[in-house]
Amino acid sequence: MAAPSISHSGSADSSSTFEDYSLYSHLSDSELLQLAIERSLIDTHGSAAATTAISTNSTTTQRPHRHDNKPTPSAATSNQPPAASTQNPAAAQLGAHYSSPNPPTVKPPDPKTFVGTVSRFMTGSGKRMVAYYKTDGSLVHIAPEPEEEEEPLFRAIREGDSSRVKALAMCPGTNLMLPSKPGWLAVHQAAWFGQEACLRMLLTVQPGMINKRASGGGTPLLTAVSRVHLGCVQLLLEMGADPDIPNYEKETPLYKACERNNPAIVAALLNSGAEVNTCCYHGWTALQEAASRDNLEICEMLLKAGAKHNVRNSYGITPLFTAAQNGQLAALRLLIKHGADVNTQAADGATALYEATKNGHTKIVELLLSQNADANKPGKTGLLPLHIAAQRGSDTIISMLIVVTSKARVRRTGISPLHLAAERNRDDTLEFLIKAGFDVNAQLSEERSRLYEDRRSTALYFSVINNNVDAVRMLVAAGADPNLDMFKPLLVAVRIGCIQTVQLLVEHGADINAGIPTHPTTFPAVYMFSMKYLPMFKYLLDHGGEALSCFSCIYGGQSHPPIKTSRPGGNYNPDQSLPETLQTRGVQFCEMISAPSISRWAGPIIDILLDYVGHVTLCSRLMEHLDSYSGWSVIKEKAALPRPLLQLCRMQILHLVGRRKLKRLPLPGGLIRFLQHQELSLDDS
Template sequence: MTGSGKRMVAYYKNDGSLVHIAPEPEEEEEPLFRAIREGNANKVRSLAMCPGTNLMLPTKPGWLAVHQAAWFGQDSCLRMLLSAQPGMVNKRTSRGETPLLVAISRVQLGCVQVLLENGADPEIPNYEKETPLYKACERSSAAIVAALLNHGVAVNTRCIQGWTALQETVVRSNLEICDMLLKAGAKLNLRNMYGITPLFTAAQNGQMAALRFLIKHGADVNTQADDGATALYEAAKMGHQEVVQMLLSQKADANKPGKTGMLPLHIAAQRGSDAIVSMLIPVTSKARVRRTGISPLHLAAERNRDDVLEMLIEAGFDVNAQLSEERTRLYEDRRSTALYFAVINNNTEAARMLLAAGADPNLDMFRPLMVASRMGCIQIVKLLVEHGADINAAVPTHPTTFPAVYMFSMKYLPLFKYLLDHGGHALPCFHCRYGGRPHPPLKTSRSNWNEDADRPAAEGPLTRGVQFCEMISAPSICRWAGPIIDVLLDYVGHVTLCSRLMEHLDSYSGWSAIKEKAAPPRPLLQLCRLRVLQLVGHRKLKRLPLPGGLIRFLKHQELPLDDES
C-alpha cells in the first residue's frame, strides 16, 4: 500500500529476489453491476432484457445482480430485476445471505419491502443461522422488524450460538423492538448455548432500561447461566451498581453460588466495588459464605482492596476464616488466611486492620511472619510480633532444629536482632548432633531448603531437621556467618561451637574476636541478663521497678548501664 492509499503488487522469483512492482490490477466491473451501483434504472432495464444477459450468473461467489441492488438500496432496479427473473429472490451468497438479508444488513427498508412483496422468504437464515428478524434486531431497525412481523415470521428462532431476536435487541436496549417482539410471542426466558437469558444479558451489559422492561414483563431475576453465575453475580462482576440495586429490589437471591462456588459478594470484593459490596453485605448469609470455602476478606486482601476490607471487617466477617483445603491446594505455599494475603502483598494497612480486628498470625502452615521476614518488611514484622506471632514456629514440611523464621531474616541483621529481642530462641542455633566431630558433606540442593525462594518448597519433607550450622553454610548466607554468630552469642550463656561454625569463624581473620567471645566462661552480667529474661519474660520487662538504663540492657539495647534517664 502506497502512502496515498494505492494498492501495489510485488512480483518475486522463487529465490526471493524482487522482479517488479506495479499497481494492483483493477477488476473490470460488469456493465449491469455498474449500472445498479449508479442507480441507472434505464440501463438496468435494457441490460436485464437483453437476450444475452444471464441474471443467474454471479459476478463474485454467489453475488447476483439482486444482491447488488439490495446492497446499494436501489429498490427500483431491484423491482426490474425481479420482474425479469423472479427466481433470484431467494438466491444466497457465499455466506448464505439472501437478497433480503443483504438489504436488512444495510438497513435498506425500500428494498426489504420490494423483496417481501415479490415473495422473499423471511425465514431463510445465513450460515450463522441468523434470520432476517435477528439481523433487523441487530441493526435496531424498528421499521424492518415491523415489516417482518407483519409477514408472520417466527420470533423465537435461535442463531448458531442460541441467541434469539429478543436477546439481540436487549443488548442494544431498544424497548420499541422489545415490545413488538413480546407482543408477537417472544419468550422471556429462552437460553442461548451458554444458558444465558435476555435478562442475564441486560444485567451483564448494564442495560437498565431493558432490564426494567424485562422485569416488568415477568422475567426471572434469579436466572443462572450454565456455569452457575446469576444475573446479580454478573452485574456485580461488571461493576454495574444500578443493575445490582434494581435486582436486589426485585428480591434477587444474593446467596446463589456460581460454578466456582463464589457468591456475588465475593466477586464484588475482588473487584473493589465499594458501593456494590455495601449493598450485598446485608443480604448475604455469613453461613453461606463459610460453605463456599473462601471469605470475601481473602479476595479483598489478595487484590489490595483496603476500603472493601474495612467494610467487611466492620460487618463482622470472620478475620480468621481459612480457605478450604481444596482452595488452599491451589497455592504452592498452602496459604489459608486473609492476613497471609495482606502480608505477601506487603500491604501494611490491610495487615494492621486484620490484626486489630483479632486476626491470628499463627494459623497458616507457612507463617505470615516468615513471609514478612523473607521480604524484609520490618514494619509488618513488628505488627505481627506485637499481635502474638510465634517467632519460634516451625515449617512442618521442612523442619529445622532452630526457629524457621531465621532462615529468612539472617541477611537482615537488624531484623534478626529484633526477632531475638522479642523472644526468638537462640540456644537451638548452637545445638549440633556432630559437635566437634567432622561434619558430613553439605547438601545445599533446594530439596533440603530453599533460602532464596519466595516460599519453601511444598514437597519433599526432610527426614530430620536442618541444623543451624547447615543453614548458615548456604552460599548466600555463609559470608555473613561471623556477624550472625556474634549477634546470637548475646542471647545465650555457655555454649560450645561445633566444628562447622568454627570453620566459618576461622575462614576470616577479622572474626577471631567472635571465637574468643564464645569461649567459656561467659560474663556474669550476660548470664544474669539471661536469667532475668527467663524468669520475667520479654513482655513484662517494662513493668520492673528498675532504672531505664538497666531495662535497656536487659532488652539488648546498646546504651551504657549508667544511663538512668
C-alpha cells in the same frame, strides 16, 4: 514480511540495476521479489520511481469477536459488496523492464494450465501486481494485475440509472439469473446500494430473483436489511420476499434488523409475518439480540409478536441474562415485567445476579435483588456474588449483597470475601467487610488451600505476602491470629524484609520460635530468612527469639560430616543431604550457617547470638567459621568460658522477670536498656 522501502533516481539500465541486486544480495527472497517488482515499474524514459514496501492483498479478513462469542455478520452482509464479474477482455498489460539477466517471460501463463503458485501483491502506491512461480520457487512472470471492468448493468445499478437498467435488463440475451463470481445477482446489487427504482425494475423483469441467495447465503431482503435500506425492505416484502430465509449462519432478516437496531425495519418484517423465535447458529434469537442492545421499542414489538423470553442460546443464556450481563436496565425491566425468571442460570451455573456483579452493574444488581434474585447461588468456581463483589472492590454492591447472603452459605464455599479482598489489595472493601462482622480468622478450605503451593489459609497471609502494611494493620487490629497458617506470616514478612509488618505481627503475638512442618529445624525457622539483615535478626532476638538452641549440636567438638548440597543427578533433596540423625531432629543451626550464601556472615551472627545466652560451647563447625577470618578472633574470646558476670546476671534477670515486665522494674533507664539488649536499635542500622 514486508521488506524495507527502497528509492532510487536517474536512468535505470540493466547493468546498474544488476549492481543494485549485488548490493542487496543479503536480502531475503521476499525482499528480492519486492525489488524486482519495483524495477519492473520503471517507465521507459528512466524517470525516478520512489517505491515502498509491498503488502499482500489476499489476506483473510478476521472478523472481530463480540462479548458473547457470537460472530459478527457474514461476508455477504459486510460493509463492501463483492466485486462484480466482467465479460470484457483483460486490459493490455504494461510493458516492463527487468534488470535480472534471466527476466521472466513477457507473456503471462494461462492460470488454468499453470503448474505452480500465483501470488498477488500491492505496491505502496496501490498498484496491484501478480507473480507466477514454479514449484521450485523460481519466478516465471510478474506484471501489473489486469483490472476487471464493472459490468454495465451493475454499474448502472450502482449509479442509480433506472432507465439504463431497464434497457440492459430487457436486452435480448441478458440473463438476470446468471450470478457474478461471488454469486452476486443484479438484484443483490440494487438492494446493497438502496436503489429502489432499479430493484423494482429488475424484479418486474425477473421475479424469480427475489429469494436468490448470494455466496454468504444472504437474500436480497437480508442484504437490504443489513444495509438499513428501509425502502428496499418494504419493496421486497411487498413483492413477496420470504422474510424467514436465513444466511449460512442462520441469521434471519428479523435477527439482522435487531442487530442493526432499526425498529422500522423490525416492524415491517413482523407485519409481513416474520418468525420471531428463530435461532441463529449460536442459538441467539431476535429478542436476545435486541435485549443486548437495550432497545426497548424493539423488545416490546417482539414480545407482542410472541417472542419467548426463556429461549436459551448455546451457552444456556436467556435474554434476561444477556440484559443483566450487559447492564441493559430498560430491557431487563421489560423482561421481568413479562415474567422472565430472575434466577436464570447459564450452562456454567452463573446467575444473572452473579454476572451483573462481576461486571459492576450496580443498578442491575439493585433491580434483581428487588425482584428477589437469589444471592446464594454460586458460579462455576463455587463463589457467590458477594465474593465477586469483594474481588472487584465494589463496596456499593457489597452493601446490597451482605444483607441477603447467608454467612453459613459463605462458609460452605470454603473461602471468605475477606480472602478475596486481601488478595486483590482492596483495602476499603477489607475494612468494610471487617466492620460488617466477617471473621478475620476464617480459613480457606483444604481444597482451596491446596490450590496454593504455600498452603496459605488466612486473609492475613494474603496481605502479608502482598506486602500490604495497611491491610495487615487492619486485620491484626481486628483480632487476626498470626499463627494459624502452616507457613507463618511472620516468616513471609521476614523473608520480604518488611520491618513494619514484622513489628505488627510480633506486637500481636506472632510466634517467633515457630518452625516449618515440612522443613524441620532445631532452631527458630525465622532465623533462616533474617541472617543477612542483622538489625532484624537482633529485633527478633530482642522480642523473644530463642538463641540457646542455635548452639546445640549433636557433634559438639567432634568433626562434622561434609554437607552434601546435591545428589549426583543434580536434584537437591534436603533429607538425603543430611545424616540420618539430622533427618529426624531437623537441620541444625551450624549446618544452616555453613551455606555458601550465609557463611560470610557467620562471625557477626554468632557475635549477636552470644549476647542472648549464658554459658555455651561452640561446636567445631562454628569454630571453623570463626577461624576462617582473623578479624573474628575477638568473637572466639567473647565465647570463651566463663562468660562475664554482667552477661550472666542479665540472662538470669530476663529469665526471672520476663521481657514484658522489664520496664516496670525500679531501675535506671540505662540499665533497663542494657537488659533489653538495646545497645543497637533498628534506628541505628
